[in-house]
Amino acid sequence: MAEVLDFDVLVIGSGAAGLCAAVAAHERGAQRILVAESEAAVGGSSRLSDGIVMGAGSRIQNEAGLEDSVEDLLHDYLTYNQYDVEIGPVTTLTHQSGQTLDWLQKHGVGIAPQLIQSGIEEGKRGHAVQGGGQGLIDPLHRYCRENGIEIALGRRVDRLLVRDGVVYGLAVGDDQVTARSVVVATGGFGADLEKVAEYLPSVYWEGWTWYIGADGARGDALGMAAEVGAQLTGRGNVLRTLAPNFSPKLTEARPPGWMVMIDSHGRRFMDESAFYTLVDQRYHHIGDRGFMVFDDAAMRPPAELADRYRSPFTQSYPGREPFRSKNYQPDLVDEMVAEGRMFKADTIAGLAAAASLPEDVLVAEVERYNRLCAAGEDTDQRKPAEFLLPVSTAPYYIAEVRPCMVNVTAYGMRIDADCRVLHENGTEIEGLFAAGECTGGVLGRAYVGSGNSLMNACVMGRAAGRVAAGRAASA
Ligand SMILES: Cc1cc2nc3c(=O)[nH]c(=O)nc-3n(C[C@H](O)[C@H](O)[C@H](O)COP(=O)(O)OP(=O)(O)OC[C@H]3O[C@@H](n4cnc5c(N)ncnc54)[C@H](O)[C@@H]3O)c2cc1C
Known part of the structure; x- marks a missing residue:
């Protein structure tokens, strides 16, 4: 039976x-x-x-x-x-x-x-x-x-x-x-x-x-x-998203589109507004260590640019609030600078020195990026024009980022x-x-x-x- x-x-x-x-x-x-x-x-x-x-x-x-x-x-x-x-x-x-x-x-x-x-x-x-x-x-x-x-x-x-x-x-x-x-x-x-x-x-x-x-x-x-x-x-398969080494740790899958993303040689290497899944893949290619470079206009935008800075993402979900950056906010950024978790400087060369990146390379990359912004077309990485905002208002900021947020194993x-x-x-x-x-x-x-x-x-x-x-x- x-x-x-x-x-x-x-x-x-x-x-x-x-x-x-x-x-x-x-x-x-x-x-x-x-x-x-x-x-x-x-x-x-x-x-x-x-x-x-x-x-x-x-x-x-x-x-x-x-x-x-x-x-x-x-x-x-x-x-x-x-x-x-x-x-x-x-x-x-x-x-x-x-x-x-x-x-x-x-x-x-x-x-x-x-x-x-x-x-x-x-x-x-x-x-x-x-x-x-x-x-x-x-x-x-x-x-x-x-x-x-x-x-x-x-x-x-x-x-x-x-x-x-x-x-x-x-x-x-x-x-x-x-x-x-x-x-x-x-x-x-x-x-x-x-x-x-x-x-x-x-x-x-x-x-x-x-x-x-x-x-x-x-x-x-x-x-x-x-x-x-x-x-x-x-084995090895995981969805990772980028984060700076901030405290507290805030869940944020997408970097704001106005960032300039730099590899550990000081070079820009991708459209910063790309989907987070592509960002993850690109980080495998560049050795999993990058830097976000931005300026004070992104932290304290002039009124006429406030909307472009506030919601700088390609994705939004129907019926929900547009995404806003959680990490890259002026108060938190100032606090993280004070704690030595990222750096601030009056010049791009100063940023490079603080982050131990080659100064001449970083300065040239940011100058090139600003020229692309002025032209209104990113002929290097094809970032959409809406995100092309120059990094030209001192002080400047740099935060190291790694694909260290575990989303899905x-x-x-x-x-x-x-x-x-x-x-x-x-x-x-x-x-x-x-x-x-x-x-x-x-x-x-x-x-x-x-x-x-x-x-x-x-x-x-x-x-x-x-x-x-x-x-x-x-x-
Ligand atoms: C904030 C956030 C946002 C996300 N957004 C999306 C999204 O929009 N779209 C998407 O595709 N994915 C998203 N993901 C990923 C997705 O949610 C998960 O990968 C998916 O829900 C996993 O489903 P699951 O049923 O396999 O596991 P889970 O939903 O994690 O369920 C597994 C359950 O098993 C239980 N369990 C574990 N071990 C035992 C045990 N020994 N005995 C009894 N019970 C046990 C756990 O407690 C848990 O309740 C997101 C994840 C997070 C955290």
């Missing part, structure tokens, strides 16, 4: 991946579902997020008259990542992205009709959830409450139950529950800086590096993978196109599925654009839930 199990499907983690898995499993007929969550609240980093979800072929894109397709998204995704991703799950990710957005809307997730530019795509693929991350989590959570899906808060799963290579449950200390299918959706590991230093060294500098996401993102899936012999993939369990976790020996581990930030190689070396990670969490969470329910039904 078949063993009586406590549940059909167990889900570990209640972020977007976990809740999408639970809802999709229920829709596929699983009746007894438990979501175990280590923290006191539902939602993980997903709840804290901006709620931008990338996708192609959605109803919203169609209604906006945008011509796009999942094949184009797959093509862009692979090209931008130079094919260095797990192509099976990435095909699921891109092919099911539009239908998953439609499905989220069906479940009450409000999505703004205005799309945003996610990254480098031709058409717009950024879908902005109304109410941000909380607006994504709340309707999914409500579905769970209304349909008998149990959510156990404050239950940090410390191991999987395995017999003869088959996963059949989970344990929190001495408490054990069993099920036909277990979905791991525990998020990333940014909250554990030791793991960050070990697996993602390109983002780690002692004292500089910090994580902007949820406390529960401690990488528990890495330990679970070791227990069951699961493959890990995507992308090293984790290797899965197949159906979210089944793969064993070191190449077989699927029976009973075990994974989705979201705890998996590896679905997000690649390059973050394709805003919404890449929530697309992963929602699409792959939903896919995992369906397959997990299918296995439970086949008992």
Whole structure:
């Protein structure tokens, strides 16, 4: 006689991946579902997020008259990542992205009709959830409450139950529950800086590096993978954003467009207003150390230029306040200069000396930049004209920056196109599925654009839930 199990499907983690898995499993007929969550609240980093979800072929894109397709998204995704991703799950990710957005809307997730530019795509693929991350989590959570899906808060799963290579449950200390299918959706590991230093060294500098996401993102899936012999993939993959070594540490993904960004040789090297995902990639190329150079006009703008200085970003989200710089504000900058965390000087040569950059190079670069501003066209780096404001009002400022803010970690369990976790020996581990930030190689070396990670969490969470329910039904 078949063993009586406590549940059909167990889900570990209640972020977007976990809740999408639970809802999709229920829709596929699983009746007894438990979501175990280590923290006191539902939602993980997903709840804290901006709620931008990338996708192609959605109803919203169609209604906006945008011509796009999942094949184009797959093509862009692979090209931008130079094919260095797990192509099976990435095909699921891109092919099911539009239908998953439609499905989220069906479940009450409000999505703004205005799309945003996610990254480098031709058409717009950024879908902005109304109410941000909380607006994504709340309707999914409500579905769970209304349909008998149990959510156990404050239950940090410390191991999987395995017999003869088959996963059949989970344990929190001495408490054990069993099920036909277990979905791991525990998020990333940014909250554990030791793991960050070990697996993602390109983002780690002692004292500089910090994580902007949820406390529960401690990488528990890495330990679970070791227990069951699961493959890990995507080592080194992380979305980093730039920050100066200021105190307090303020979350700011984008440098203001009026900055002049300089490498450690004193040379300007990119359009400073570029998408943060491109900035991250360029920092890999220049040795991960740069400088922001600006002048007093940026701190205390003349009235006629105030608007251009105040909101100097290419991206804005529908229905939300325009982005404003948090770090580069006069009071904070003065304080950071006084603390020696950045420098101020009456001349550009003085800035260079303070920051130990070659004086003649930095002076020449800033003079060249000012000439481009005067001409109104950045023929060197193609920064849009609206951001071309000269650096010509003393005193001048320089702040060293590094890509040291950990946004999304992308090293984790290797899965197949159906979210089944793969064993070191190449077989699927029976009973075990994974989705979201705890998996590896679905997000690649390059973050394709805003919404890449929530697309992963929602699409792959939903896919995992369906397959997990299918296995439970086949008992
Ligand atoms: C400020 C901010 C803004 C962002 N904005 C965006 C955006 O607009 N678009 C985008 O695509 N991405 C964004 N991201 C990234 C994105 O939010 C995350 O990568 C994504 O939400 C991860 O979803 P997840 O479900 O995999 O993990 P999470 O949402 O982190 O959920 C994992 C859950 O598992 C729980 N857990 C962990 N270990 C255990 C355990 N052992 N037992 C039980 N539970 C456990 C955690 O507590 C957590 O609740 C943003 C991130 C932040 C921090």
